[in-house]
Structure formats: structure tokens, C-alpha cells
Amino acid sequence: MTETLPMAGPAVQVNAVGLARKEYQGNPSTLCQGCGHNSIANQIVTACYEMNLIPEKVLKFSGIGCSSKSPTYFLNRSFGFNGLHGRMPSVATGALFADTSMNGIGVSGDGDSASIGMGQFKHVVRRNVDMVYIIENNGVYGLTKGQFSATAEVGLELKKHGINQYMPIDICMESIASNATFVARSFAGDPKQVKELLKAAIAHKGISVLDIISPCVTFNNESNAYHSYSWGKDHEAPLHELSFIPARDEIMVEDIEPGGTMDVELHDGSIIKIKKLGNDYNPTHRWEALKMLEEAQRENQLVTGLIYVEPAKPSFTETYNLVDTPLNRLAETDLRPARETIAELNAMMF
Amino acid sequence: MTETLPMAGPAVQVNAVGLARKEYQGNPSTLCQGCGHNSIANQIVTACYEMNLIPEKVLKFSGIGCSSKSPTYFLNRSFGFNGLHGRMPSVATGALFADTSMNGIGVSGDGDSASIGMGQFKHVVRRNVDMVYIIENNGVYGLTKGQFSATAEVGLELKKHGINQYMPIDICMESIASNATFVARSFAGDPKQVKELLKAAIAHKGISVLDIISPCVTFNNESNAYHSYSWGKDHEAPLHELSFIPARDEIMVEDIEPGGTMDVELHDGSIIKIKKLGNDYNPTHRWEALKMLEEAQRENQLVTGLIYVEPAKPSFTETYNLVDTPLNRLAETDLRPARETIAELNAMMF
Amino acid sequence: MNQKVVNDFSITVGTVNGSGSSTANNTILRAIFKMGIPVSGKNLFPSNIQGQPTWYTIRVSKDGYLGRDESQQIVVAINPASFARDLAGVAPGGAFFYADDIKQPVTRTDIAVYPMPVKQIIREQTEVPSNLRDLVSNMVYVGVLAQMIGIDLEKIHAALDFHFKHREKPTMMNFNAVKAGAEWAKANLTKTDPFALEPMSKTDGMIMADGNTAAALGAIYGGVQFVGWYPITPATSLAESLNDYLPKLRKREDGKHTYAVVQAEDELAALGMSIGAGWGGLRAMTSTSGPGLSLMTEFAGLAYYAEIPVVIWDVQRIGPSTGLPTRTSQGDLTFTAHIGHGDSHSVILLPGDVFECFEFGWKALDLAERLQTPVFVLSDLDMGMNQWMSKPFEYPDTPMDRGKVLSEKDLEELKGNWGRYLDKDGDGITYRTLPGNQHPLSAYFTRGTGHDEYAKYTEEANVFYRVMERLKLKHETAKDYVPAPIVHETRGAEVGILAYGSTESAVEEARDQLAADGLKSSVMRVRALPFSKTVEKFIQKYEQVIVVEMNRDGQMHQLLCMDFPTLAPKLKSVAFQDGMPASAKWIREGVLKFAKPAKKKVAPTKKITVKKSKTPAKKGAKK
Amino acid sequence: MNQKVVNDFSITVGTVNGSGSSTANNTILRAIFKMGIPVSGKNLFPSNIQGQPTWYTIRVSKDGYLGRDESQQIVVAINPASFARDLAGVAPGGAFFYADDIKQPVTRTDIAVYPMPVKQIIREQTEVPSNLRDLVSNMVYVGVLAQMIGIDLEKIHAALDFHFKHREKPTMMNFNAVKAGAEWAKANLTKTDPFALEPMSKTDGMIMADGNTAAALGAIYGGVQFVGWYPITPATSLAESLNDYLPKLRKREDGKHTYAVVQAEDELAALGMSIGAGWGGLRAMTSTSGPGLSLMTEFAGLAYYAEIPVVIWDVQRIGPSTGLPTRTSQGDLTFTAHIGHGDSHSVILLPGDVFECFEFGWKALDLAERLQTPVFVLSDLDMGMNQWMSKPFEYPDTPMDRGKVLSEKDLEELKGNWGRYLDKDGDGITYRTLPGNQHPLSAYFTRGTGHDEYAKYTEEANVFYRVMERLKLKHETAKDYVPAPIVHETRGAEVGILAYGSTESAVEEARDQLAADGLKSSVMRVRALPFSKTVEKFIQKYEQVIVVEMNRDGQMHQLLCMDFPTLAPKLKSVAFQDGMPASAKWIREGVLKFAKPAKKKVAPTKKITVKKSKTPAKKGAKK
Ligand SMILES: Cc1ncc(C[n+]2csc(CCOP(=O)(O)OP(=O)(O)O)c2C)c(N)n1
Ligand SMILES: Cc1ncc(C[n+]2csc(CCOP(=O)(O)OP(=O)(O)O)c2C)c(N)n1
Numbered sequence A, B: 001m002t003e004t005l006p007m008a009g010p011a012v013q014v015n016a017v018g019l020a021r022k023e024y025q026g027n028p029s030t031l032c033q034g035c036g037h038n039s040i041a042n043q044i045v046t047a048c049y050e051m052n053l054i055p056e057k058v059l060k061f062s063g064i065g066c067s068s069k070s071p072t073y074f075l076n077r078s079f080g081f082n083g084l085h086g087r088m089p090s091v092a093t094g095a096l097f098a099d100t101s102m103n104g105i106g107v108s109g110d111g112d113s114a115s116i117g118m119g120q121f122k123h124v125v126r127r128n129v130d131m132v133y134i135i136e137n138n139g140v141y142g143l144t145k146g147q148f149s150a151t152a153e154v155g156l157e158l159k160k161h162g163i164n165q166y167m168p169i170d171i172c173m174e175s176i177a178s179n180a181t182f183v184a185r186s187f188a189g190d191p192k193q194v195k196e197l198l199k200a201a202i203a204h205k206g207i208s209v210l211d212i213i214s215p216c217v218t219f220n221n222e223s224n225a226y227h228s229y230s231w232g233k234d235h236e237a238p239l240h241e242l243s244f245i246p247a248r249d250e251i252m253v254e255d256i257e258p259g260g261t262m263d264v265e266l267h268d269g270s271i272i273k274i275k276k277l278g279n280d281y282n283p284t285h286r287w288e289a290l291k292m293l294e295e296a297q298r299e300n301q302l303v304t305g306l307i308y309v310e311p312a313k314p315s316f317t318e319t320y321n322l323v324d325t326p327l328n329r330l331a332e333t334d335l336r337p338a339r340e341t342i343a344e345l346n347a348m349m350f
Numbered sequence C, D: 001m002n003q004k005v006v007n008d009f010s011i012t013v014g015t016v017n018g019s020g021s022s023t024a025n026n027t028i029l030r031a032i033f034k035m036g037i038p039v040s041g042k043n044l045f046p047s048n049i050q051g052q053p054t055w056y057t058i059r060v061s062k063d064g065y066l067g068r069d070e071s072q073q074i075v076v077a078i079n080p081a082s083f084a085r086d087l088a089g090v091a092p093g094g095a096f097f098y099a100d101d102i103k104q105p106v107t108r109t110d111i112a113v114y115p116m117p118v119k120q121i122i123r124e125q126t127e128v129p130s131n132l133r134d135l136v137s138n139m140v141y142v143g144v145l146a147q148m149i150g151i152d153l154e155k156i157h158a159a160l161d162f163h164f165k166h167r168e169k170p171t172m173m174n175f176n177a178v179k180a181g182a183e184w185a186k187a188n189l190t191k192t193d194p195f196a197l198e199p200m201s202k203t204d205g206m207i208m209a210d211g212n213t214a215a216a217l218g219a220i221y222g223g224v225q226f227v228g229w230y231p232i233t234p235a236t237s238l239a240e241s242l243n244d245y246l247p248k249l250r251k252r253e254d255g256k257h258t259y260a261v262v263q264a265e266d267e268l269a270a271l272g273m274s275i276g277a278g279w280g281g282l283r284a285m286t287s288t289s290g291p292g293l294s295l296m297t298e299f300a301g302l303a304y305y306a307e308i309p310v311v312i313w314d315v316q317r318i319g320p321s322t323g324l325p326t327r328t329s330q331g332d333l334t335f336t337a338h339i340g341h342g343d344s345h346s347v348i349l350l351p352g353d354v355f356e357c358f359e360f361g362w363k364a365l366d367l368a369e370r371l372q373t374p375v376f377v378l379s380d381l382d383m384g385m386n387q388w389m390s391k392p393f394e395y396p397d398t399p400m401d402r403g404k405v406l407s408e409k410d411l412e413e414l415k416g417n418w419g420r421y422l423d424k425d426g427d428g429i430t431y432r433t434l435p436g437n438q439h440p441l442s443a444y445f446t447r448g449t450g451h452d453e454y455a456k457y458t459e460e461a462n463v464f465y466r467v468m469e470r471l472k473l474k475h476e477t478a479k480d481y482v483p484a485p486i487v488h489e490t491r492g493a494e495v496g497i498l499a500y501g502s503t504e505s506a507v508e509e510a511r512d513q514l515a516a517d518g519l520k521s522s523v524m525r526v527r528a529l530p531f532s533k534t535v536e537k538f539i540q541k542y543e544q545v546i547v548v549e550m551n552r553d554g555q556m557h558q559l560l561c562m563d564f565p566t567l568a569p570k571l572k573s574v575a576f577q578d579g580m581p582a583s584a585k586w587i588r589e590g591v592l593k594f595a596k597p598a599k600k601k602v603a604p605t606k607k608i609t610v611k612k613s614k615t616p617a618k619k620g621a622k623k
């Protein structure tokens, strides 16, 4: 690592902390071309840039999965921890004690958070740990090549795995049930909304759950669907060649106005119905939020926007009444009781 | 094990399958005297007796905890599996495939299911595994001597653990969020209701979650409360002697009429407000249920009764389209492909 | 041009993953196999889905050596990103094929170089729709190669026909691309390399399969009924093969199922479910890899102590931690041998090839029920995910062994007088009943806490001690049931070699090389833990026994030292791991560290060697 | 009456758990301790909360032996349910005190028998409110016993005063009950047994503490900042002691905290959080027992491979599985040594007593940061939960070692030229930066996947190999840092004994007995893994080294055989486990299995021995 720091030249546009957008970038993505996760990483870069975050003041976390690779694709100048499958929450919880002035941004997948990681996910929400918790939700396990995740819709059919029989786990409803203080949903193909919600999430003190629908171009495509990787219906049998992944464009939607709905066709030809929360929606009523989500489930709609927020609750580290100095900058004198205490201590031992 | 079968004498009252109530009993309890869990075990005995279950047709499951010891206190003639802390759901899920004509009854604790077991709990609910899933909910870890569980109320103070900072996990709301098909809540001190809900749960095909508030007489008592194990306020300092546990009576309430409320004083002097669902409550509307729970949370009420039921959904094993013979009675001829298939198979291998 | 090199070289194809090249590479492999020439293929793929470099190596070996050869005589470069490295990797005197749209300098003069106008040729194949061009273009290099080294086009057709499940359209579309490649090469290239294929009959009657499929099939012939699993590379295809083949091989007229495969929410649940099912009397198994195995630790201990039959396949990849998820390893052995807190010891099967994956697929289920304990089967990525030629699978030669189970009738005869953990037969294995048994005294209570012979809870010191000692006895008994080691003794052998698992072919090759060096060796391939008497005898017999394995710490060596302390000084460890399958080269060099051939003259194995990964013997050897 | 037996006997009290008797038993223990007589107490409690039999054993030993003595000279029976068993357990010639409301026959004539009207006496104590009568009634037997064997009432008062935190009311209420018991005994009982206490000065300057408290205190002096934990017997009181003492010992004027103790939702999260904190630069630890340790396996592997400092206390109980949650064990050693899939090896500390629990409490945190690796500390229930007399805790004699950390300034000097996993010093330990470091080149990316020296993702075979070899080197380096073994050499010793952990006192006692038998021994108490050179030298020195431990499989023996194959034939295993703390008896008998004293005449250790648990040597010994 002998690179020297890039110097900000005069022509480069910089933000309020004097950094150019590229100071917020990460390594080039190794995800599939057209993967929804890529566009989310881009929006994280932009949101952090526009929020004037100092990259050194951000901690990045993830579990394991395609989605969980994302932290390498943004904020190269931030510390990152790509942990274990489903266990990002606990690592983040501990790490954020080190210096509570840092911003935590976690990226996880639906398999990572709703399957193996369900327990940790629920508990990090319940504790109101101050971090942005992004779930790049594609309904499948991308990195292990296309098994159902717990957010897959009922009736979805996948090659080698048959038809999904269970109701999908609704990340937002789960978050609210466990008393999350910030819950939003968006769609990777709606970069503007993703960015705005990210900014709100970063600003929120406490846990901010962002459920971002992020289609897997490669595996979440019904093998029996018209547009699966076959070469057309006129052939005797569709050929689903898993080792071949055509490069595709990311799906992007135009602006949906607040309260509006839109049908979006995914790469596999399936349709998701997106509905944007209207301006009349009040995200501070917990059970209105639950009701809205329940209705959306019944109507098979994907409602996007800020679903619930409770700004006042103290965050996890706040409840610990910590000293102002970051804990990881405390010195021996702060940490080791004075020499004279040992005699008192021994006296206390009977 | 040389005991012979107890013979049903002429005077003993028997149920429709010719068994006396004591055929449904288990070993004597080793729980604390006055523990809510004991009364639940008794109601399981009665419910099974009254439902005319054949004990050999029941499988008992549990995790680890005082509550999870319960299966030894009922149905001695049933197979039982006392597994690992928080992992009852997976063991039960697998075991119930062995013979789908069996009734599964699981007993867990709030620590067991809402802390370490949250993930498995959510997923067994989501799969709609056909079993009764009882959570003997006391808000603490009884067996490890009184730490907070994830269902402890905010602000509860426990000796050595300070004040609980988090919102309690609401087992019923969690169950409904994860699409449970039967969700009820009761109070161990209301044996009649416990029994009736148990019977309904046994009858239900699919997962039946029973959240039964079951006070821990020993540890869920605020050390700073008036009635903690002190010898009165007039002493200089309260003495909370954890190694001494006075024998107490179980708390029992009189009948609360449907729709009625009652304040119940626990052993430590704290009060819980019980409200029974009225006859006008319709437990088949999912979001009405969510709304009701949300309100109850805000009003700090414990609403008991059948909260939600969706009878039609196929249970987990039903979705597998299994043969009628119990799988564990299939013979080699059913299980091993015929000899002649091996040549075909090898031919398939290129 | 050097002298012709026939049926004895390696081909490496460097491509991009997600580009569909695996069909092409498999086609080459299968066609050579169908030519009767021993061949093996290894896929070196990255832990991502699309766009990263990936390599496929095919070794052609007239002598039947299927292990990895570190040198690459023929390299096909399709990926610009790995072009330079691919070029550098060609053995001197080798051949280099590359897609001519890669505009990078070809600097070497010691090799034959063949540019291929892949893009152009595929564009000329008008029957290929544009969205499939990239996919089918892989067939062009198959054709060029076929022409240049002599792969029989008919065999290529057979391979494609098999791959596309006998559907003519895709078969022909791809085959035409192959032909186009071949024709172009014929017209435009002049052969300047020495490598050639000639038909043999050494693969007659053999099949081609990967270990994961074989394991799944074996389990099906073992009557598997319940599978709880969670996806993880490189184990995923084992469970997916069960999903594939169970409906075919266990089809019933009524359309109903005699099995259930459940994708669990994680590995704890996967094993938990399987344990529940095994307890319930089903033939139950799970499959996973390292990280999943780590998560199964607590449940494994429960199954050990509560004596519940269940089979756990661990298709090993490189740890520790997430490690290299797409690289092979034998690194989970010591951990598995003592998985779980408290005193425990595992029954472990160690298949050596695809044939044994099938065989242990059913045997493991027998053993689990016979011994009432978790049975671990340690395969690895190389064995599990790569295609291997193999003897055909053999129908189980023994009926299903369901172990000691008491039915209602048995209980009646016993007058209900039985104890779940009562050692009636003195072999440490006790009798069990199954849920659903309607005898009123059949039920017992299973727990991971202290229990007596009647499965009753106890904290009594002497009862706990007794039960643990019986478990020890049962482990002794297991030695009589697990697959015996396979020994090849050489008259006058100066050294014993002990190995296991997928290194088998590399070990055989190394032994031949050592023999040529003048060092005669005997070999034992251990196939199971606990170690049987035969293992002890083998070690006793030789002055030195060299334990060869694919991990850093010499784990088999560790376990042998533990179990045979008095023989430990004789045991030497040759252990190496960098994620690449074992090669004869490092095994030979490792052995030579300890044992010098009588005639002292050590000839290098092969003239052409290309260093890619570190030489193992220097660093991996340990006394 | 036999000859007087002074300060050399054991007392067992059989009561019901939840009855509050532990205060009474601790009072006896403390009073004897204050009389200057070496004493130890062991609580044998069931895995439930109320109503089950429980025993407390106090050993009084003028010679300072603190290990378990298998014989019980004095038994106090308060629990009807265990009365018969308690009575049977009295050593011939012993004394039996019992609550006279238990109406069961006392059939033995070879012992002194003293009925005690406990109920009646307590009813006469009118100051005791009725709801506390059962609780305080325990003090009656304290009084009776005090009178009969000569416990100084003043010391009892001191013990009560301590217990009740110097609050007079409860102290006096309880003390009055003691006095009432004593007075009643004086008036009504005639001593017919030989057991008596006489003041000594052997405990002067000593303290009394349990290992879990000591560990917590040690950690506090080690500057612990983050604790993620989950309740589990017998580790719970370690974390609870942190909750107790941190606010006292790390009190600040501003009332703010320099630490956080988080009760996690399970053990995976407990270690996960601690790893996060350790990575963040906090002194982080967790504490657990067997089942929790099993659940930590995957995270332990991550911390090993990603090189994250964290301390893991495992207060061992009996496994496998849930086992006997309230019984002691040394059964997690082999598992911990290789916890996690893939090649790994753990740094393990093995405290031998309460003093070392304190010492390793802070040292473990130093080591974790110095070595950048998880450091396991294996204590056990006996050491962790029982009260032990001990040297006073000593203030750390070295400043906190925060290991190799680069600050902003360091990075500036280096011009940002550093690599997280670059071995600059050749010791395998690399430099790290901490989150919050504001230098723009400070950040690095931590992962459990393959990485190079600059923490960049890689799947390169040789890089992976290199990193793993460096980890091996680091493990070598660790040998210089971990606590050295403690060796007591005896001139002319015929045998070496190697032991570790809480068996220390029993081993010392056994050695004295063996010396009396005519067998001279040297002893090494190993205090850490990896084994240092000294361990090897010790084994080399003796013809036989007998490895003594409290588990079934001889786990330390296993690990020594692994690490020292050439010395393995000399290593003999004396391993036994039934949940009871080690006794000199089974150690002596175990040693005698292998090593016969020169003079051949083996005298029995003690005339009075009562069999309760199986003799160990017969079954536990293994070659
Ligand atoms: C303990 C463990 N089990 C299994 C795996 C294998 N694995 C890697 S990623 C993954 C699923 C990822 O799915 P998701 O979180 O939805 O991410 P996506 O790839 O879809 O973005 C699995 C099962 C693992 N790494 N660790
Ligand atoms: C893996 C594991 N961690 C911790 C424990 C210790 N443990 C036993 S029971 C229990 C808590 C039980 O609480 P709950 O489920 O609420 O049951 P209760 O005793 O309150 O009825 C704990 C933490 C354990 N047995 N296993």
C-alpha cells in the first residue's frame, strides 16, 4: 500500500468537508452486471458525499452473500468488517462501542438477515443500535446460486428447488414488531428514493432499517417463466444454463410520484407492483404502519417510502452513559484501577 | 423399568379412549413451589385427557430452562425430547416427519424462544409446523437464576443486572408478523382459560402459539419493590438472599368474564393488568389482531384469549405430500430403489 | 517439433465465470473420456457469480493418473484479465491457444502459439441467436482444440447430446460451432506442438460423475428419508442432487413421497431437524461445509451424547473461517474428530473417490443407525464438485441395517422390560424404540442432560461415569463396523505411506515416481475413524510411516499420534495446503524429506515443471 | 472415644436447595478460615432452583490440602430426602448430626449420632419473623456444630457480619440463632466423636474468594471495556461479578462509564459483539461454559483467522451436551485447542487457582492484544464457583500491553505505508489500526475470507499459504508470551507428573502420599497452550510422565502426544471424571498404576475411606 493520498485538484468538485465524490468510492464491483446491489452501493457513495460524512468516521459492516460484498464497493477510506453469515448485527453492536461518534452502515441480504440471521436481526433492532441496516432484498440466495430465501414470495418456482410454500418474511413488519425506530422500504431501481432514504437513515439516531428490493438478475428468475434464460418458447425445452449469465442492465424506474403506483418488470419477466407512500401518510403511528403493511401484503404491493420513525428513543450506546472520549482512546490510567485499590479489594474478599 | 402397566380399576373414571386422568400424568415437578409452569403442566394433562388423546400418539419437545423441564411433568407415556437451549423448533420439525399422525406439544420459555431461540421460533411459525408451541413466559431466565429475558418489561430492575432498557418482545405480535395460523395468550393463574386454549390449539392443524404468562416466583421480583424477599421496609436494608426461596402458592385468578379486566398482584407485589378478549372480538382478521396487540402494548395490558386463527392453511408436513404409512414404518422395499435401477443410473452418468 | 507426446498432458482453459465455459470444458473432458483415455477435470472457480477469472484444467493421462499435475502443457486463454498469467503459465514446449480479440503481446517463443478468431467464427454461425452468441462461442475453442490435438468430433457430439439431454436443437447448434472451430483450425493453423490424443480403451465400462451427485445417489440407495440442509459451497450440489434424483429414483405410483428434503434457515436448524428425524426413526442426513459444520457443533454433541443416528456430510473447503470457499481442503479432520465440548469422539468416514462417495452414501446411514451416533463423512471440494471417471456405482451388497430397534411385538415379549441406554449385548450399543410405537411402555425421554440406563434424569456421579464409559466402549465397537483401510503392500517396502480421501490418485502417482527414484513404499488409505487394528499394525510394520494430507497442521498425523502414542515417533507428517488439489509432485518431495531411496539418486519426476504454488515439502513437512 | 483428630477432617451438610443453607455453610467455612486453619468448601448443587438435595462439603486440613477428600467424617443431615444416603456416607468412627424432625431410623452404631431440635430452637427465637424461620433455622446447626467441634463463635460473628455487609440487624438475628444452637448443644449433647478444631495461624494474610469473582476482578484490573455474555452455569457469576464490581472499581467523578457489559441474546452474539469490540480497539471478553463455547465455534474461527483480540473464559462443566450443568470438569480442552473448522490452534490459559484466575484475568487481555488472537481461559466449576483460600490478589506487575497498534502519528511517520497483515518484525504478529483513526490511509477491511498482507481480498494459492504459515509462526511466538509452567522438581524423582488447572491441590496431596509410599515425583503444572520448550524438557527428563486430568479421554495427554510425537511413548494418562472435583485418592491410585515405588510397599493413604464415587484409577487409566 504505497499509494499516496489523492490530492484534491482545483477543478474537482468537493463537498462541505472538502472531499470529492470519488473519495467516497470503493473498489470496482465484482457482482453481476445489472445486479440491483450495485446501484445501492452507488447511492451509498452519493448519500455519504452529500451528507458530508468523513469517510474515516464511518464503519462498514456486512455478513456473507453477494449483498454482503457491497461494503468493498463504497467508502474505501472507511474501516470495514465483513463478518460471518447472518452475524453482522452482533459484530456491529460491539464495534460501535469503540467510538460512538462513528456512523455505522451495515449491508446485508435477505438470506443473511431473514434466514440464518433472523435472531440477530431482531435483537439489534430491539436494542436500537445506532446504525443504518440495509437489507438488499432479492428473495434468493445469490452467492450460493439461487436457493429460496425467507423473503421469497409464495409460489415462486426455482430450478432444483421446486415451489416455495411459505409466506415471505416481511422485513419491515418484522422491524416494527420488534420496535424499530426507523423503517423504510425502497427499490434499487429507484436511485433517487434510495438516496433520500439513506440520508434520512444516516441522520436518524438509533437503528434504521432499510429494506431495499434489489433484483437478482441471475437467479431470481422463474425457470418456467417466459423470460427465463431460455432461447425462446419455440424451442423444445427451455435451457436454463446456470453457468452462463448474460450481462444485463440494471432495472431503473422513472420517478413515481408520492402516492402513485407502477408495475415494474424484472429481468425474468415477473412483475412487481410498486406503490410509493403518499404525502398524507404519517410515519409516526406504529399501528398505522402495521396496518399499511398488512394491506400491502394482501394486495401484493411493494410499498416504498419511510414507513415508520420514532426519533426520540435513546440509542443503544446512549443507554450506557459512556464517557465522552471514545472508549478506544482511553489510556491505562482510565482503565486500570489505581494501585492502592488492591489492598481495599483484598480486604473486601473476607 | 420393571413396573407393570397400571391397571384401570373399575372405580376410576376414564375418558373416551378408556384412560384415566393419571395415565396422562408425568413425574412430580422439581420446579419451585408456586411456579406458574406447574399449573400449565397440570392443564396439559387435563386437556389431553379431555381431548381423548392417546399418550403414545403425542410427542413432547422442549428446549432448556425451568419451563423446558415441564415435559417431564406430563404425559409419561409419551416420547419426549428435551433438546438444546433455543433449538426445540428444529428438532420438533424433523421429528414430526417420522409419523405425521402424532400430536406435537412443545414447551419453551421466553429466554428459550425469544432470546437465543428467536430465529428458530420465527421459522417454525413461518413453516406452519403442526404442533402446539407453548411459551411459559415469565420475563426472566429462571434456571440460570434471574437475568432479563427478551420479554422483560422496560424498566424492570433485577438484582445484579440493573434496569432493563429494551421494549419487551411480544410473542403474539411476532407470531402474527411471521404468519402464524393460531395465536393465543393466557395467564398461568387462569387454569380454565389455559385449558380451553390448549384444547383449541391441539385441535388446530398447523402451528399454535400459546404465549402463557407464567410468573417466576423466585426471580422475577424487583429487588427494590415493596414485596421483594426482604423482611419488610422497617429494616435498614432489604435482604435479597438468592439462595433462599420461600415456598409460595401459585397465583390463581377467579373467572374473568369475556371482555373484562382484572389487576393481578404477583408475588413480588408488582401488578399485571389482564384483559380478556370479548365475545365480539373476531380472531380471523390479521390486522385487527395486530392493532389490538399494539393498543394493548401501549396501555400495558395483558390481553388474553384466542388472538388470531387461520384454520385453512396446510401444515408443513402436508405440503410434502407424504405416503399414508408413517415414514418411520416404511420398509427397505419402500426406501431402496430396486436392483435393476442401478444399471440405468450408471447409464445416466455418461 | 519435439517428439510426439501422446495422451499425457494437461490442458488449462482460462475464462471468465458466468460465461458458460463450463459446458465447453465438460464437453472436452467427456469427449476425451469417451475416447477411452483416462482423464480428469478440475474447475478452479472464484467465490462470486460473474465476471471473475476462472480456470478449468483437464489432465489426460494414459497411465491413469487422475491427480493434479502442476504443469500445464496446453493453455487456452479466453479471458483478457488473466491473459498474461495464463501465457506465463504454459510449460516450456507447450501450446498456447487464445482468442484473438485479446490484444495483448505474446512474448514467449518457447511455446507454440495459436490465435483463434472466436468472435468472428461465432458471428458466422447464423443459427445462433445474438443473445446466445457469447455462450455458444465457447464451443469454438473446443473445435479448434479438437482439431489440433485430435479430439474425436463424434465423441464431442456424444458429450453435447448428453449435456443437452438429447435435445437435438441445442446439441446441433453447439456442435456446429465446434465444427466451425475445427474447420477453421484445419484450414488455418499449422501444428507446432507435440501433444496429441489417440484412442485407448482404458475407460471402458467406466462412468463420469462428481462426488456430490454420487453421495446423493448413494444416500438414496441407502433409503434416505429426511434431509435438513442449508446452502453452502461446495456442499450445495449434494442436497440439490437429492432434490433432482429423489423424485426419479423413489417415484411411486400414487405420486406420494417417502422422503422430505427441507431447506432450513441455517445449519443449526438443518442438523436439528435431521436429529429430530433420526430420533423419530427416519434415515436422516444433512450436508454442509466448514462454516456450517462449526455451527453444528452444539447439536453434534447432543447427538453424540443422546445417541441419535444422523449422517453429516462435510464437503470440505478451505478454512479457517470463510477462508477460500471455492478451494479444496482436508482441513476439518481434527475439529470433526472432537467436535463439541466435553469428551467426545466422532465416527468419521473418509471416501477416497466418487465410487466411495456413493458407497459411503448408503453405508453411512447404516452405520448411523447401527451405532446410534452421528456419522460424519468428510469429502472435499475436489472430489465433490469435479467430474471424475469411476467404476460404475454398485448396488448395495447388504440389506439396510436399521440397528437395534424394538417394535411393539418386541416390547410385548420383553414385557416392557427394557432400558433405552441399557447395554444388553455388551457392545455398548443399546436398544431404542421409535415414536409412534403404541406399546404403553415404549416411550422414553431423550435429553442431553445426565441420564441413566432407563433414560431417566440423573446427576449421580457414578451413573454419569458409567454411561460415558459405555460410550467409549461403543466407540471401540465402531471399529468393527466402519470401512476397513485399504492397504497396498509392496515387497521390500522401505517406507509406509498413510493417506486418505481425495489425495488417493496423487499418492498413487507419487508412489510410482518414488519407485522410479528407487524408493519402494507400501500405502494404507485410511477410510474411517475410529482407527481399526489394521491401522495400528500397518504403522507397527514400518520403520517410518509418512502421513500425507492436504491441510496445514497435519491433522491425520495429529490424530494418529493421539491414538497411538507408543507409535508416534514413527509417524512423519507431509502436510500441505494452498487450496489446490494434491499433486504427485509435492507428495513425492514431501516423502523424500524423510525417506531417501536406497540408491541415493533422486531423479526429478518430470523435466517440465512450472512453479505456480509454493513447493510443499519445504514448508509443509513436519517431524 | 478415639484419639482426638484435630484440624484434619471433612464436614458434609446435606440440605435442600433454595432453603438458604449456603449462608450457613459459608459461615462455617469462613469462621474456620478466620481461626487460621486451612479450609476449603465445595458446593454440590443440583441443576434446579428449589427443592432438590444439595450437599456442601468443608474440608479442614492442617496440612493445607484443599482438594476434595472422598471421606466424610462429619455429616449434618437436614434433608429428609437424602437422610439415608447421608447417614450411610459417614465414615466409620465419624459423627452424624441431624434435624430431629426427620423421623427416620438411625441404624449405625459405629458413629457418633447427634439429633438436633432445629425447629424447636428456631421457634424459640422470637425475633425471627415467621416467614424467615426456615431461612434462619440453618444457623441452628451452625451453632450446634460450633459447640461440638469448637468453632470460635466470635469468628462466626465476623463471618456473618461480613456476609450481611455489616448490617447489624440481620447479623445479630442470625448470630443469635447460632448461639441458641450452641447453647442447646452445650446443655444437651455429650461429645463422643474425636473431631476438633484448634486455632492455627496458617491462613494469616490470606483471602477467600471464588474463581469467577477473581476472574472478573482480574479483568477489571486488566482494563476490560466490553463484555458480551449470555447466562450459563457455572459461568454466570463471572459476568455478574463484573456488573457488581465495575461500578465500584471504575467509578469516575463524572459518573460516566468506561465500559459496557451487554447481556446478549445468545452465545453467538455474545462472542460476535466481543469480537466487534475487540476489533474496535476495546479490551473485550466473554464468559461462558461448554454449550456456549460450542456455539461460539464459528466466531472463534473468524477471530483466529482475521486476528482479532478477544478473551473467552470457559468455566468448564461436564459435557458432552448439556451434561451435568452443575458439576465440574476439565473436558473442553481438546475441543478448545482446535475449535473451528480448518486449521487452527488456540492460545489457552489454564489457571490453577483463584489467585491465577485474577492474574490471568488481566494477563489474558494483554495477551489477546499482543497476539491479536482469541485467548481462551479454561477455568472450571470447582475453581469458579467455590470459595477458596488464596494469597491476596496482586496488582499487575506490568503495564497494560496494548500490542502493536498504529496511531495517526505512526501512520504519518510511515507515510501511510503499512499493511494490516504485513509481518514487519518477523514474529508473525502484524500491526493494526483502530477504527476512529483519522489518517486517510488508516482504514483496512477485515474479513474471514482469504486476504493478503494488505487485507485485500484474494484467492491466490500462494498468498493464502503464506498467511497461514505466518499464523503458525505467530503461534510459535505465543510460546514466549504465555504463562510458563510451574515446575517442582524433587531430587531423585522417579516419575514426572504433569497436571493443570484446579486439580493442583489434589495433585500436591497425592504427591505427598506417593512420597510416603516411597515414590518420589516431580511435577509440572502447565499453565498455557501452546506448550513452551520447558514442557518438552520436562517430559524429556523423566522416563515416564503421568498426565493427570479430570476428563474421560485424557485430553491434555492427547494434545501432548500431538505436539511431541517423539516423546509420546513416555506419556501416560490418568484421567477420570464423574463430576466430582479431583481427589488425591484417585490421583495417587492412578499414578501407582504406572509407577511403582522403589520400596514396593504401598501403604493405604488413610485408614478411613468411604467409597462414594468409583475409584478412578481402575477405569480412568489409559496407556
Ligand atoms: C454459516 C454459513 N452458511 C452458509 C454459507 C453460504 N452462503 C454464503 S452467501 C449465502 C446466502 C446469501 O444470501 P443473501 O443474504 O440473500 O445474499 P445475496 O447473495 O442474495 O445478495 C449462503 C447461504 C456461509 N457462508 N456461511
Ligand atoms: C447454549 C446454552 N446457553 C445457555 C444455557 C443456560 N441456560 C439454561 S436455561 C437458560 C434460560 C432459560 O430461560 P427461559 O427459557 O425463560 O426459561 P425459565 O427458566 O425462565 O422457565 C439458560 C440461559 C444453556 N443451557 N445452553
Ligand code: SF4
Binding pocket: A030, A031, A032, A034, A035, A036, A037, A066, A067, A138, A142, A143, A215, A216, A217, A218, A219, C049, C050
Ligand atoms: S447472483 Fe444475483 S445477487 Fe449475486 S451479484 Fe449476481 S445478480 Fe447480484
Ligand code: SF4
Binding pocket: B030, B031, B032, B034, B035, B036, B037, B066, B067, B138, B142, B143, B215, B216, B217, B218, B219, D049, D050
Ligand atoms: S426459578 Fe422461577 S421459573 Fe424456575 S421453577 Fe422457580 S419459579 Fe419457576
Ligand SMILES: [Mg+2]
Binding pocket: A065, A067, A109, A110, A111, A136, A137, A138, A139, A140, A141, A142, A149
Ligand atoms: Mg438475497
Ligand SMILES: [Mg+2]
Binding pocket: B065, B109, B110, B111, B136, B137, B138, B139, B140, B141, B142, B149
Ligand atoms: Mg423465562
